[in-house]
Amino acid sequence: MKSKICVTLDVAVDSISDGARIMFGGFGGSGFPNNLIQALVRRGTKELTAISNNCGTRDGELSPLFKSGQIRHIIAAFPGPHSFAFQERHAAGEVTIELVPQGILCERMRAAAAGLLGFYTTVGVATEVAAGKEERVINGQRCILEMPIHADFAFIKADKSDGLGNLTYRLAARNFNPIMAMAAATTIAEVEEVVPVGAIDPEVVVTPAIFVHRVVVAKGIRYV
Amino acid sequence: MKSKICVTLDVAVDSISDGARIMFGGFGGSGFPNNLIQALVRRGTKELTAISNNCGTRDGELSPLFKSGQIRHIIAAFPGPHSFAFQERHAAGEVTIELVPQGILCERMRAAAAGLLGFYTTVGVATEVAAGKEERVINGQRCILEMPIHADFAFIKADKSDGLGNLTYRLAARNFNPIMAMAAATTIAEVEEVVPVGAIDPEVVVTPAIFVHRVVVAKGIRYV
Amino acid sequence: MSEKQRLSRDQIAARAARELPDGAFVNLGWGIPNLIADHLPAGITVYFHSENGILGMGRRAKPGEEDFDLVDAMKVPVTLIPGASFFHQADAHLMTRGGHLDVAVLGAFQVSERGDLANWKVPGAKGAGAIGGAMDIAAGTKRVIVCMEHTTRDGQPKIVRQCTYPLTCLACVDTIVTDLAVLDVTERGLLLRDLAPGWSAAEVQQRTGAPLSF
């Protein structure tokens, strides 16, 4: 049985091709796979579609991938006030964005994870978000049809992994990571520590190993 | 702040009226709220709609409510080979059933919990389950529209509760219980033990207190 | 003639805090709402929710006790109160959209007399805009309270018959707490429920873009 543990960050991202769709976990400075992002900058993969809550901080999170021009399109809920690298590329027309309400972003990823083909929600009705979407009335409520968001890869940040890829998270660093792990075809987790198989209580596993395909140990980097 | 802890099982079910829709947790003999079911038999509430994976064992789980004639309609995935009380009432035309694929049963309850108005799935296409449901093709795949399942109450079985209603479960007794707790308007949990607020690690809470409205301590009863 | 004294941002937050029932599960948005946690009346416990997957946030972390894996939706390090829990972002929004939160307090650019909310984008502003969790929270929460100044800096009413700013959600606002008044959105329009000290109903009506009942 092939081990999921990668010896380096560069090995962890070595199969990512130009044009890939990649989910990136993290929220509020916590739970971002910053080491994997740096490895992807080194790899230089282009024409990426990114799916993430926001579009980077001044220097960190997704910003290096915008600076390097590797991201072509992003699906996000809240670009963020200091996402200058994104803002510049976006203003120049080099990057396009689909802005999605945050809960709907989660739900569309979960729909992909759960094999659903679409769902109806009242969120976004009569707003710019509804543009171009099918609208109907169900039980007297106006609602719009939202489609799943699939991805080739998820880059996530967890706290501990066992040798099989069962994951736990630290405090609110959990955020988008478990949902993205479930939604993507291939999930790559950077973790603080790998523990022996059996060392994580089956009742406290947050992301079961079935959702995790590669694991690499790297000390978390944090950007303000 | 009103306490959620009920002094008796009878108090825990005292607001349930005739015609109520009630979800009942449990699977494979584990995680059934058997004490609450007995309290509901004592209360005698009639014309119930039950939502549960199966329809009772020879003597336990939902069977007492079928024997007493309190359930009028049930939504279930797998009635079960020993659900004789149900089978008798059903054959006599006194109980109707909607049979739902098990994962779709979960997903329809989750849709109710998450405020979604419906979702498309390939599950059940071209089967008896699709009868009367809207069908369409999305991305070349035939799919049907499934609607949320709401309930007035969920009867669930957990292991520990803190004084606020944060819950943990034992092993595979988790099953349907967390989903039903999220889906119902009022969730009533029977638990083995109530521990002080703060005694459950926030990272290992499975059902956050926001989903739990009443808690009652009762030693689990199990039926083969 | 100079304007009369209006409530400060902290005073607006304190007034809004009095709307929160004991034991409530509450989400606080950007701006004035984020000040509310510091103004809870004594003896009241509120379980604050954050979109990144926290229930039961306590006060902000003091210098030296920050843990940057324990931050609120504004990226501010916080603490927990006993009975807190963590969950993932999809469950956090199952709570918002699914109607599990008792109250959300949000900031706003405009609110219409029917409770339409505009709070995510200024018309004509550069950039992509920023929705965040507001649309899910506004659409789903049982009771939505808006906290804002009653008028814009140049004196234009922010409470209007019809929003001209890009909408966040239709008919979602239940109560508006401003530096001048507390208004409820009812089936018969806006009801003036409370006044800031020294202000009359007529004066508030004058600064409101929709008719008020009293």
Next chain:
Amino acid sequence: MSEKQRLSRDQIAARAARELPDGAFVNLGWGIPNLIADHLPAGITVYFHSENGILGMGRRAKPGEEDFDLVDAMKVPVTLIPGASFFHQADAHLMTRGGHLDVAVLGAFQVSERGDLANWKVPGAKGAGAIGGAMDIAAGTKRVIVCMEHTTRDGQPKIVRQCTYPLTCLACVDTIVTDLAVLDVTERGLLLRDLAPGWSAAEVQQRTGAPLSF
């Protein structure tokens, strides 16, 4: 002339077990599939999934070690292997429907040459029927293997051009393991991949209700 020896139920299970790759996540259905866990080839680790929220089930519990909160989907007390995890039923079926399981092995009444599966209801039978998790598992799993006897007790083929029993799922079966043969469902119809000892392709074709290629 008496029929030749067919594989026993345990032998069918053992043959199907050889189809499971090392490290696979696998769901086993009622009937013959449920015997597979006892017939895994040496050196192979498989993570068995149960709809009630378990990954990593091990062997059945021995008398005295049963924990009735640790049961499989057939209500049988089981054990765990290292690396197991628990989750709720909706996440268990997110795994089935969402295509996360590598293999599901299911029982069947009928399978069509296009891989349509009928395994939940006998036509004309009394009662409500029993779907359980089969429809989600069949619809979503990457590879679906059916284990069954090749013919009914009265010798009718269970592998047919078109199912006459109520359907579970269209075009979901990839491989059929029976007491006579192993067949793959391909774009060009059924392909005979393996034969039980002593059986010829012609004999298997004779007992099959749809054309086989070799």
